[in-house]
Amino acid sequence: MKFMDLELARRLEMASATSGKLCAECTQELQPQLGAVAEDIAGGIAVYAGVDSPVTQALGVGLRGEVSVSELQRLEEFFFSRGADCAIELCPLAGIPLYQALANREYRLLEVSSVLALPLAHADEFASPSTGVTVNNAAAADENLFTHTVAQGFAEHQPVTQAILDLMRGFFRAPNTISFLAFENGFAVGGASLFMIDGVAGMFGASTLPACRGRGVQQSLLAARLAWAARRGCDVAKGITLPGSSSQRNHERFGFRVAYTRTKLVRKCAANRCGPLAPIS
Numbered sequence: 001m002k003f004m005d006l007e008l009a010r011r012l013e014m015a016s017a018t019s020g021k022l023c024a025e026c027t028q029e030l031q032p033q034l035g036a037v038a039e040d041i042a043g044g045i046a047v048y049a050g051v052d053s054p055v056t057q058a059l060g061v062g063l064r065g066e067v068s069v070s071e072l073q074r075l076e077e078f079f080f081s082r083g084a085d086c087a088i089e090l091c092p093l094a095g096i097p098l099y100q101a102l103a104n105r106e107y108r109l110l111e112v113s114s115v116l117a118l119p120l121a122h123a124d125e126f127a128s129p130s131t132g133v134t135v136n137n138a139a140a141a142d143e144n145l146f147t148h149t150v151a152q153g154f155a156e157h158q159p160v161t162q163a164i165l166d167l168m169r170g171f172f173r174a175p176n177t178i179s180f181l182a183f184e185n186g187f188a189v190g191g192a193s194l195f196m197i198d199g200v201a202g203m204f205g206a207s208t209l210p211a212c213r214g215r216g217v218q219q220s221l222l223a224a225r226l227a228w229a230a231r232r233g234c235d236v237a238k239g240i241t242l243p244g245s246s247s248q249r250n251h252e253r254f255g256f257r258v259a260y261t262r263t264k265l266v267r268k269c270a271a272n273r274c275g276p277l278a279p280i281s
Contacts, residue, residue: 019195024048046058048084085266087264090265117238128216128219129216152207226254
């Protein structure tokens with residue numbers, strides 16, 4: 001069993017931060033006009049991949065020591081200069097003083113998420129719960145099938161946009177990332193991705209077509225990714241879910257446990273504010 005401490009939290013958070021950076025770099029190759037960029041700031045990594053992109057945020061902030069006011073100003077300028085809100089996914093091990101500093105700068109809580117961890121060993125086996133679902137790692141030729149399948153699963157109540165497709169392609173092409181497709185009766189019904197960075201196997205991007213849910217697709221994708229990562233030497237797996245969600249339960253069925261609860265804190269870009277905020281130094 002791995003016990004949570006600052007070193008492990010730093011590994012988990014920086015692995016996700018690096019994955020976001022790699023995705024932004026690949027997205028920039030797809031859309032040079034986007035201006036996607038990443039920068040090391042305040043002990044973490046700030047990523048911009050478009051104003052509305054879920055990748056546009058900072059991770060790992062405060063996990064390498066105290067964060068100064070000047071570093072927070074630099075972090076905000078990174079996003080504000082590009083017309084984006086300053087969004088920070090904050091690990092609680094960064095410490096209360098950082099939370100207080102962000103509160104003083106009028107950050108608002110946007111969401112919370114459970115970060116789950118599972119120790120891995122090379123000999124670990126992960127059985128798929130569904131005999132009717134087949135999971136394969138996606139080859140380069142599967143890029144269009146993967147991106148459209150996953151995007152359709154995420155965009156259940158709205159049309160699939162080019163921005164969503166480009167984001168999926170960015171992750172599909174990113175180094176250290178492997179994507180998987182789930183099939184039922186020969187048809188693609190879902191997909192998910194896995195990054196492997198610094199011994200951390202990150203489970204992310206899981207999506208199932210709405211008509212195919214409740215058939216074990218997500219658990220099958222999770223089993224395949226965990227087995228892949230364990231065989232390739234990762235010593236810990238990470239998942240991020242909404243607290244108490246079906247996705248969290250799927251992770252817990254494989255032995256994941258909540259390591260900590262992460263908070264997404266946001267300070268609005270002036271261009272996006274409904275009313276004025278007093279300047280804060």
